[in-house]
Amino acid sequence: MTAINPQPAVSLPRGRPKSKILRRVRESCIMAGLIGCGVFSIATTLTIIVILSVEALRFFRLDEVSFWGFISGTKWSPLLGAEKHFGVWPLICGTLLVTAVAMAVALPLGLITAIWLSEYAKPKVRAVIKPVLEVLAGIPTVVFGFFALTVITPGLRWLHEGFGVYNAASAGLAVAVMCLPIVTSLAEDALRAVPRSLREGAFGLGATRFEVAVKVVTPAALSGIVAAFLLAIARAVGETMIVALAAGASPSLTLDPRSEVQPMTGYMVQIFLGDASNYGAEYYSSYAVAATLFLMTLLLTLIGHRVRVRYRQVYE
Amino acid sequence: MNELASHPPSARSGRFLKDHLFVAVCLLAAGLCIAVLGVLLASIITQGIEHLDTHLLMNPPSRKPEKAGIYPAMIGTIYICLVCAVSAIPLGVGTAILLEEFKPRQKTLARLHGFVQLNITNLAGVPSVVYGILGMTAFVEVFKVMGSPGDPVWTLGTPENWYYLQLPFGRGVLAGGLTLMLVVLPIIIISSQEALRAVPNSLRQGALALGATRLQMVWGTTLPAAVPGIMTGTILAMSRAIGEAAPILIIAGVVYITFTPEHLMDDFTAMPLQIYDWASRPQESFHQVAASGIMVLMAILLTFNAAAVMIRQKFQR
Amino acid sequence: MPATIPKHPEVNMMNPSIPLPPAPAEHDKTMRKSDPSTGHGDTQPAIEVAGFDAWYGDFHALKNMNMVIPEKRITAFIGPSGCGKSTFLRWINRMNDLVPSARAAGTLKLHGQDLLDSSTDVVELRRHVGMVFQKPNPFPKNIYDNVAFGPRLHLRMSRVELDQVVEQSLRSAALWDEVKDRLKSPALSLSGGQQQRLCIARAIAVGPSVLLMDEPCSALDPRSTAAIEDLMAQLRNDYTIAIVTHNMQQASRASDYSAFMYQGELIEFGDTEQVFTMPRNEQTQNYITGRFG
Numbered sequence: 001m002t003a004i005n006p007q008p009a010v011s012l013p014r015g016r017p018k019s020k021i022l023r024r025v026r027e028s029c030i031m032a033g034l035i036g037c038g039v040f041s042i043a044t045t046l047t048i049i050v051i052l053s054v055e056a057l058r059f060f061r062l063d064e065v066s067f068w069g070f071i072s073g074t075k076w077s078p079l080l081g082a083e084k085h086f087g088v089w090p091l092i093c094g095t096l097l098v099t100a101v102a103m104a105v106a107l108p109l110g111l112i113t114a115i116w117l118s119e120y121a122k123p124k125v126r127a128v129i130k131p132v133l134e135v136l137a138g139i140p141t142v143v144f145g146f147f148a149l150t151v152i153t154p155g156l157r158w159l160h161e162g163f164g165v166y167n168a169a170s171a172g173l174a175v176a177v178m179c180l181p182i183v184t185s186l187a188e189d190a191l192r193a194v195p196r197s198l199r200e201g202a203f204g205l206g207a208t209r210f211e212v213a214v215k216v217v218t219p220a221a222l223s224g225i226v227a228a229f230l231l232a233i234a235r236a237v238g239e240t241m242i243v244a245l246a247a248g249a250s251p252s253l254t255l256d257p258r259s260e261v262q263p264m265t266g267y268m269v270q271i272f273l274g275d276a277s278n279y280g281a282e283y284y285s286s287y288a289v290a291a292t293l294f295l296m297t298l299l300l301t302l303i304g305h306r307v308r309v310r311y312r313q314v315y316e
Numbered sequence: 317m318n319e320l321a322s323h324p325p326s327a328r329s330g331r332f333l334k335d336h337l338f339v340a341v342c343l344l345a346a347g348l349c350i351a352v353l354g355v356l357l358a359s360i361i362t363q364g365i366e367h368l369d370t371h372l373l374m375n376p377p378s379r380k381p382e383k384a385g386i387y388p389a390m391i392g393t394i395y396i397c398l399v400c401a402v403s404a405i406p407l408g409v410g411t412a413i414l415l416e417e418f419k420p421r422q423k424t425l426a427r428l429h430g431f432v433q434l435n436i437t438n439l440a441g442v443p444s445v446v447y448g449i450l451g452m453t454a455f456v457e458v459f460k461v462m463g464s465p466g467d468p469v470w471t472l473g474t475p476e477n478w479y480y481l482q483l484p485f486g487r488g489v490l491a492g493g494l495t496l497m498l499v500v501l502p503i504i505i506i507s508s509q510e511a512l513r514a515v516p517n518s519l520r521q522g523a524l525a526l527g528a529t530r531l532q533m534v535w536g537t538t539l540p541a542a543v544p545g546i547m548t549g550t551i552l553a554m555s556r557a558i559g560e561a562a563p564i565l566i567i568a569g570v571v572y573i574t575f576t577p578e579h580l581m582d583d584f585t586a587m588p589l590q591i592y593d594w595a596s597r598p599q600e601s602f603h604q605v606a607a608s609g610i611m612v613l614m615a616i617l618l619t620f621n622a623a624a625v626m627i628r629q630k631f632q633r
Numbered sequence: 634m635p636a637t638i639p640k641h642p643e644v645n646m647m648n649p650s651i652p653l654p655p656a657p658a659e660h661d662k663t664m665r666k667s668d669p670s671t672g673h674g675d676t677q678p679a680i681e682v683a684g685f686d687a688w689y690g691d692f693h694a695l696k697n698m699n700m701v702i703p704e705k706r707i708t709a710f711i712g713p714s715g716c717g718k719s720t721f722l723r724w725i726n727r728m729n730d731l732v733p734s735a736r737a738a739g740t741l742k743l744h745g746q747d748l749l750d751s752s753t754d755v756v757e758l759r760r761h762v763g764m765v766f767q768k769p770n771p772f773p774k775n776i777y778d779n780v781a782f783g784p785r786l787h788l789r790m791s792r793v794e795l796d797q798v799v800e801q802s803l804r805s806a807a808l809w810d811e812v813k814d815r816l817k818s819p820a821l822s823l824s825g826g827q828q829q830r831l832c833i834a835r836a837i838a839v840g841p842s843v844l845l846m847d848e849p850c851s852a853l854d855p856r857s858t859a860a861i862e863d864l865m866a867q868l869r870n871d872y873t874i875a876i877v878t879h880n881m882q883q884a885s886r887a888s889d890y891s892a893f894m895y896q897g898e899l900i901e902f903g904d905t906e907q908v909f910t911m912p913r914n915e916q917t918q919n920y921i922t923g924r925f926g
């Protein structure tokens with residue numbers, strides 16, 4: 001033994017030392033479990049990608065389908081008629097139309113509410129608005145779908161006869177209500193993260209509250225706000241129950257929000273709900289649609305991540 | 317000259333006018349939020365109050381709206397949410413611990429760590445229908461390598477046993493719950509990470525300085541300190557699971573089920589599915605039943621959210 | 634058997650209760666007349682530092698440090714903010730492992746064991762080198778569990794033994810009388826000074842031979858500071874203590890040896906009396922007389 005033993009500092013009961021080997025074994029097992037958790041999340045993504053691409057490829061290999069026809073075609077009629085058409089644009093158009101209506105309402109409204117909450121509202125008012133937003137955020141989307149069907153659509157039809165029983169505008173407005181709390185709370189977080197000194201500096205130069213909020217704070221929080229917007233867009237693009245209930249089931253290439261459309265998610269639900277033969281072209285087409293949807297949301301997420309990374313650099 | 321003289325005050329009043337105008341717009345926007353919530357709740361209550369009674373809570377669905385009940389759907393929701401919670405909470409908290417407490421120093425590992433983190437951000441953005449398709453392939457059919465749900469390659473017990481299991485799982489409670497797990501996992505991971513991040517570093521240093529290993533530090537100090545935050549996030553994630561319809565719509569379909577599941581492989585329906593079913597019917601009277609179902613669902617969710625708020629407030633000090 | 638981190642000595646069965654260390658007045662001043670930098674003299678070396686450098690990324694935080702910290706004495710580290718005192722302390726128990734950019738080279742030995750060696754078991758090391766931080770950091774548990782935290786990690790012991798450890802550690806930290814009736818109340822309900830003494834008790838309970846204290850009093854009021862100083866005086870014969878302080882009076886009052894650091898360099902190290910009354914270096918002179926820093 002060459003190690004120098006220090007003399008006992010104070011003599012405490014020593015008990016028996018715990019086995020280090022046992023501890024090491026136990027900890028290795030737990031570590032393996034934790035790493036397994038991390039691997040699981042990656043495996044999930046990989047499985048999604050593999051499933052979507054394998055099944056989509058199977059779809060494109062079918063005789064009645066071509067990849068080019070899928071990404072350039074303007075007619076989608078997989079179920080009806082003798083000749084089936086698999087051009088994805090009507091579905092994308094439906095998704096974009098609903099998303100556009102939703103964002104046209106939710107983004108400005110959400111941003112204004114966020115600015116107001118962060119720059120103007122007194123604590124008492126916040127104490128009312130915040131829970132309202134939290135309740136809105138907690139409402140299941142099937143409820144918004146029901147709301148669109150039984151309140152928004154009749155309302156729109158009462159305002160103007162051009163609206164169909166199912167229409168993009170109604171679904172879009174319901175998606176807007178769903179996205180509103182997301183936009184508001186994330187944008188508010190971004191606004192509140194702007195350093196106080198920036199506001200004080202602007203006030204010191206004689207700016208009004210409006211000028212400080214709109215010309216100083218909002219630009220400073222811009223990337224956070226953009227990230228919030230992107231997240232809301234991704235949620236709107238992927239929203240399923242609202243469009244399944246309120247948007248309709250006839251894919252059409254239109255920009256008229258009064259007409260019936262079928263977004264991508266709506267089509268997927270229709271296929272998996274109906275008893276479409278498990279191996280027909282229409283069944284596999286839903287995987288190709290799902291792959292398109294996945295790519296769109298992946299892109300939005302990655303752009304959002306980029307924006308947020310930049311934003312972090314600005315403040316640290 | 318008069319321009320110069322008159323300019324400042326008018327500009328000033330113009331600027332303040334803008335300020336007031338903006339406040340008005342803001343009030344309008346916030347008022348709209350409250351109004352929308354009010355109209356939503358009012359419309360559901362007026363439509364749903366008629367059918368909201370013990371009959372609805374105690375009975376299976378029916379072809380006649382006045383006889384329809386939501387009991388099997390409630391039980392189904394409880395089952396799939398239990399499966400979801402049991403699988404998602406350990407996985408989610410484990411991933412969060414790995415990402416927050418074991419940040420590697422080595423460069424390649426650090427890059428891998430960043431990749432896992434980005435991957436989770438991405439998973440949080442994947443639409444829930446896509447998880448439905450994933451669950452369909454991975455759990456219901458087990459990639460079609462284990463036979464078909466109707467002709468399983470492996471079984472444990474028979475469908476009469478409460479512990480009946482089979483591979484592939486088929487469109488049962490287990491597949492539904494695991495699919496929900498995929499949906500809420502990123503939410504639990506991200507909120508648990510936030511809770512762990514909020515634990516002051518001084519606690520970690522205190523534990524390590526006593527000769528704790530990293531895991532002992534996590535188990536003995538970091539995790540207990542983060543539990544309230546993790547619980548809040550988990551409750552919110554579970555309330556998302558309760559209301560989530562799209563993925564289990566793909567797994568379970570809309571089936572007419574008048575019984576409650578007896579084992580993990582049994583067919584099930586859930587409250588959001590039942591509501592979707594009623595809402596998508598053309599008859600007005602079924603819409604009323606849907607509204608009653610929504611009231612039940614919202615009551616459960618509000619209880620969950622209230623619990624989360626209470627936990628947050630209790631531990632905030 | 635390869636050299637390992639010092640093991641615990643055998644159980645001292647003859648004297649299970651903690652002998653209160655002699656009061657400071659009894660402390661034998663004649664024992665510290667030797668030159669500590671050589672390590673020769675009446676005391677054993679505890680920590681040997683030779684040609685020691687440390688970096689944070691490209692920033693050279695400690696430059697060529699050479700010193701021998703003697704066993705069972707109090708060594709005070711003084712110097713202006715940012716001169717590297719904490720960095721040095723945090724290398725002794727390898728807390729800097731937590732800082733991804735931290736790096737060190739040279740010799741840093743505890744009782745002959747190389748601390749920078751990659752084979753050194755840091756967990757084992759930290760059992761022997763307790764640390765008390767600037768801000769009291771009790772765990773959000775009750776008082777008893779705070780003190781029992783360390784022993785529970787390392788030792789299998791009966792309830793009675795654990796109770797004994799907790800009591801004796803709290804006694805050595807001069808906290809027992811104040812908390813003996815409320816061991817189960819939250820540690821965070823204690824005052825700042827009590828919390829800091831609890832942290833000391835928590836460190837003692839593991840049975841370390843070295844105590845590192847990084848500005849333990851700077852977040853405390855004068856009364857708590859006095860309590861901690863009394864406590865150090867009681868611990869001085871049993872532990873090797875390295876303390877960082879910004880308080881010159883505290884350093885001169887409470888320590889046996891003093892080290893003055895400046896911009897990452899060890900400028901002067903010697904008997905406290907000598908460093909404070911006739912510093913060899915002009916910078917030291919300027920610092921302790923308050924002319925800079």
Ligand SMILES: Nc1ncnc2c1ncn2[C@@H]1O[C@H](COP(=O)(O)OP(=O)(O)O)[C@@H](O)[C@H]1O
Pocket residue numbers: 689692694713714715716717718719720721732734
């Ligand atoms: N984690 C770190 N990363 C980079 N530089 C650091 C870190 N910690 C301390 N430093 C730098 O090292 C120098 C010494 O710091 P420190 O040892 O804390 O000084 P002291 O305790 O004497 O006030 C300072 O200049 C400080 O900026």
Ligand SMILES: [Mg+2]
Pocket residue numbers: 718719720847
């Ligand atoms: Mg320091």
